[in-house]
Amino acid sequence: MARTRREAVGWPTILRELRVVRVADVTPTTRRVTLAGEQLEEFAVAGGTAAPFRSEGFDDHVKLLVPLEGTDRPPLPVQGPDRLEWGGAGGRPVAKDYTPRRFAGGELDLDFVLHEGGFAAGWARRATPGDPAWIVGPTRSLLLPAGIERMVLAGDETALPAIARLLDAWPGSMTADVVIEVASPEGIQDLPSLPGVAVRWVHGADAWIDAVRALPWPDVPTFCWVAGEAGAVRQVRRHLADDRGVARDCLDATGYWRR
Numbered sequence: 001m002a003r004t005r006r007e008a009v010g011w012p013t014i015l016r017e018l019r020v021v022r023v024a025d026v027t028p029t030t031r032r033v034t035l036a037g038e039q040l041e042e043f044a045v046a047g048g049t050a051a052p053f054r055s056e057g058f059d060d061h062v063k064l065l066v067p068l069e070g071t072d073r074p075p076l077p078v079q080g081p082d083r084l085e086w087g088g089a090g091g092r093p094v095a096k097d098y099t100p101r102r103f104a105g106g107e108l109d110l111d112f113v114l115h116e117g118g119f120a121a122g123w124a125r126r127a128t129p130g131d132p133a134w135i136v137g138p139t140r141s142l143l144l145p146a147g148i149e150r151m152v153l154a155g156d157e158t159a160l161p162a163i164a165r166l167l168d169a170w171p172g173s174m175t176a177d178v179v180i181e182v183a184s185p186e187g188i189q190d191l192p193s194l195p196g197v198a199v200r201w202v203h204g205a206d207a208w209i210d211a212v213r214a215l216p217w218p219d220v221p222t223f224c225w226v227a228g229e230a231g232a233v234r235q236v237r238r239h240l241a242d243d244r245g246v247a248r249d250c251l252d253a254t255g256y257w258r259r
Contacts, residue, residue: 005145005223005249006057012082013139014050015065016040018108020131023124026111028186029157031124032101035108035133048081053108055100057141058166059225059252063095064110065134066119069126076134084136095136096120101161102168108135111161145250149174149220154212154236156181156205156228158256160189167192177215181208181228205232212236213243223250230255 018037026032040053055062065074074093077084086092096119102109112124127133151174153163163178170176175196181204182188188201202211209232224246226236237253240246 003249004142004252005147006142006252007146008140008142009056010140011054011138012051013084013136014053014082015077015079015084015134015136016050016053018133018135020127020129020133021107022129023127026189029114029183030160030187030189031112031114033110033112033124033127033133035110035135036106040106040108045079045081050079050081053103055103055138055141057138057143058169059099059162059227060138060141061097061099062108062110062138063136064098064120064123065093065095065136066123068094068119069122073132074134077136093134094119099161099165100138101165113157142252144171145223147221148223148250150218150222151176152212152215152222152224152226152240153178154180154208154224154226154228156208156232156256157183157187158229159227162225162227164189164191167194167197170194170197172196179208179211179215181205181232205229208232209235209239213239217244221250222246224252226251226253227256230258 016039018035020033021036022034024032042052043050067074075091077086098110100108101111112121114121155163178199181202191199200211202208224240226233233253233255240251
């Protein structure tokens with residue numbers, strides 16, 4: 001059996017130098033940094049031309065190369081037409097994965113949970129318009145699965161960019177049950193109100209796990225997508241596989257972070 005029913009589309013590995021154009025707080029715990037720049041389009045590199053930025057999967061990720069506090073830029077890889085050579089500029093940079101919340105009109109939005117510590121959260125706190133930013137990827141996109149009538153989307157605050165991006169472009173041919181865990185009511189974000197899509201917000205990992213376990217389970221082809229803290233994700237994945245009988249190729253479960 002294939003690992004996932006979702007078709008994968010690959011993209012060249014490209015380093016892009018961009019600029020911060022806006023910084024806004026979506027909630028008291030989430031900051032949106034908007035990036036733009038000519039290198040989102042096709043541009044010249046040593047030995048050829050780099051392809052334009054592409055992102056077609058709702059849970060794609062880019063690697064943000066983070067300068068350490070007090071430095072202007074991270075050590076950067078050397079770009080070829082379709083690959084990178086790492087480690088040639090003083091070591092490998094700190095690289096953190098983020099889902100593009102939106103890519104439109106020559107702008108790329110990245111949302112950061114403002115937890116204490118963490119290189120990327122610290123960078124987002126300091127970011128101001130005009131600052132440089134470097135990203136790599138996405139290197140592939142996973143498309144929506146075919147032959148599915150229902151989706152279960154379960155995630156915590158770190159999974160919200162992917163969930164919100166999918167709901168913004170919801171195909172309308174499926175129903176969905178969405179369970180999102182945030183620390184407090186202040187973390188709740190505005191999401192589209194869609195026919196056939198039920199969204200529930202909960203507070204705390206235990207409440208999140210219980211809410212997924214309590215979901216109704218109609219006898220229709222269902223694809224489950226789960227992301228968040230690794231320990232909680234593991235419990236939800238076990239429930240969906242063992243108690244609900246979700247097949248492996250219809251269950252994407254990813255630990256984004258660990259306690």
